[in-house]
Amino acid sequence: MAATDDMSTDSREPTLAARDLHVHLTRDGEEVHALRGVSLDVHPGEIVAMVGESGSGKSVLGLAAMGLLPHRSRPRTGGSVLLGGTDMLTADEETARRVRRRHVGAVFQDPMTSLDPTMTIGAQLGEV
């Protein structure tokens, strides 16, 4: 996850700040405690890689930070995850969309369906 610089805020403020983030998701009537108290900061210009075994919560953390936890999994959350100063856990849809436009560029898992092999990466980023 690369943090973009934000001229409107103090550059010492983290672009992404998670505090004691908890996420529970429900699948087939069973609740999974997917994130258990995650805290981290990503500052402008910093590059952070998340490493962990399959199922350790990398994707859920990314989705929570973007305000894209799947509704169908009835997410229950605790703590906070601020992106550009906005808590993505409590932001309404319009606010979350605005924050994503400003701060997020995502290439989702399975690049064969996320990226178009007939276009250059540059052209695809430019199109967004």
Ligand SMILES: Nc1ncnc2c1ncn2[C@@H]1O[C@H](COP(=O)(O)OP(=O)(O)O)[C@@H](O)[C@H]1O
């Ligand atoms: N939509 C979902 N509904 C219920 N549980 C989920 C859902 N997505 C992920 N999980 C569970 O959350 C945990 C973390 O998953 P995930 O973030 O996908 O792991 P990783 O990306 O590190 O492989 C796992 O136990 C996984 O089964």
Ligand SMILES: [Mg+2]
């Ligand atoms: Mg994953």
